[in-house]
Each structure stands twice: as C-alpha cells, then as structure tokens.
Amino acid sequence: MVTGPDGALWFTEWAANRLGRITVDGAISEFELPGSEPHGLATGPDGAIWVAMESGGLARVMPDRLAGRFVVD
Incomplete structure (x- = not known):
C-alpha cells in the first residue's frame, strides 16, 4: 500500500488484475x-x-483529484 497525492491509500489486487x-x-x-x-x-x-507488473513492465497511474478518475499512461 502507498499513500497517493490524493490522500487515499492505493493497493494492488494481484490475481484480480486490479488497482x-x-x-x-x-x-x-x-x-x-x-x-x-x-x-x-x-x-x-x-x-x-x-505500478510494477509481473511482466516486468510499469504503469504510471495519475489520480485525477477533480474528476475522481485515474489515467494509466
């Protein structure tokens, strides 16, 4: 778990392929x-x-504090 810039706690759900x-x-x-x-x-x-992926790749997730959504680069 990490604290995001939005003050929320972020976590991975490995087997479910979710953040x-x-x-x-x-x-x-x-x-x-x-x-x-x-x-x-x-x-x-x-x-x-x-986010580190099992495949060896990385995802960059930008929390959008105003819209309550996120974007994966």
Missing part, C-alpha cells in the same frame, strides 16, 4: 488493469502512482 483505492472516509474503488498482475507500488515526485 484499489481506499479514501480516508473508507470508500473503496477498484480499477481494472487487464492482464497486468500488478505487484509493487510507489508514489513518484510527480504525483503519479507507479
């Missing part, structure tokens, strides 16, 4: 990362959530 988010109010969101099997997480200085 999860828990707000300080306890609301849980899940985001599909098809075929990714995400493992590790880190928060970058640019505010991105970096």
